[in-house]
Amino acid sequence: MTDSPRRAPVTRAGATPAGRRRLRRALAAAAVDLFVAKGYEATTVDEIAAAAGVGRRTFFRYFEAKDDVLFANHDEIVAEMEETFAAAGPDRDPVEMACAAVSLVLDSYAAELDVSLKRFTLTRTVPSLRDKEVATVDRYQRVLARYLRARFAEQGDETASLRADVAAAAIAAANNHVLRRWLRSGGQDDITASAAEAFALVIDAFRPGGASEGPETTVVAVMTTATPLHAVIAKVNAALAEK
């Protein structure tokens, strides 16, 4: 072994990043099961640690408090979002990019259906866990807003900061709407289809320069050139008013 003797001691399960990730997930799964079985308040950190096969001190190496364990992979997802933004080309529409980044949250929920469903029950029934979840979403939202603010400012938008805050909130809300719908269906709902619908609504709403630039506003005016000009204009106006 050529390791420096001053290297920090490594715990068995936490030796590698993958091992640490596994242990975090094991602690989260054990916690969720205990919270559902005996109640959130009645469950102790010692019980969670024991159920995951580790000690109390190991638990606190991974989480600051009992209520953090429910959103175990929050930091991971935030880091992946930042990587997605860093890797994005400058030509991608900022709102589309932010939707792509936030869908990492959907992926992470979909990858662990059982834990996700139990957590959903808990956040609906335990107010402090509900508050914790809301705070977690707020952190994602701030990551989105920071990215959008920079991109909108590059595009010369004088209201970049306002627009970024509003769009980030809309994107997070669309994401949560899809997530809740999917969880209520017990994971049966087509999450990809509802995500596409929800993100399309947001992308449309925050299209740069307003929706008037999109292809949706192309007006097809049917007219014959024999009609006098004022009548053509009247017909065009009537068609526009009818839309």
Added chain:
Amino acid sequence: MTDSPRRAPVTRAGATPAGRRRLRRALAAAAVDLFVAKGYEATTVDEIAAAAGVGRRTFFRYFEAKDDVLFANHDEIVAEMEETFAAAGPDRDPVEMACAAVSLVLDSYAAELDVSLKRFTLTRTVPSLRDKEVATVDRYQRVLARYLRARFAEQGDETASLRADVAAAAIAAANNHVLRRWLRSGGQDDITASAAEAFALVIDAFRPGGASEGPETTVVAVMTTATPLHAVIAKVNAALAEK
């Protein structure tokens, strides 16, 4: 006195709704001063109660916990929002109505500049208070979403629930943006002007049927009727593409 002898005992300051409101505010103001002066964690409920001239038991008649005191008039504002919605005519645009209701939050902050500024410092520096604030905003947002969902559904919108969640989040974010900007300016910023700008952005984004129905998308096509039809169409298309 003709009061029933079974009537619950009344505390001196809490006899009337107005008196209760005054005492809530006094407790909140005392708490904010103590939190700023000696730190949130170090301040006890006993100290807050004493500073407002009441006992510990009175404090707990008004607030469930120490961290509730910072958002003392939350319930009042939510009730006023509900009244605003109940009184609104069916012809008012739902998103405009929701913006009008959420601006009650701005009014309440503006009415108590000193407390608002101190609370702003606290929520930026104490993570648990920041989380509490986020949870408070989430509750306003759910009130807005419920109203919008009902109104959008009345309008026959099949995506009423999604649209309501997204619009409510956008409105709350616009409101918070204005509030933070005003607080950062020490209450000097023109809160009415920035609120008008922020709400206009949201109303525009969530205009029913997309911005294509608004007057902004009226296309003025200048053409002579002697021009052949295909050339007219080509000119119209070119004009639309240029917009």
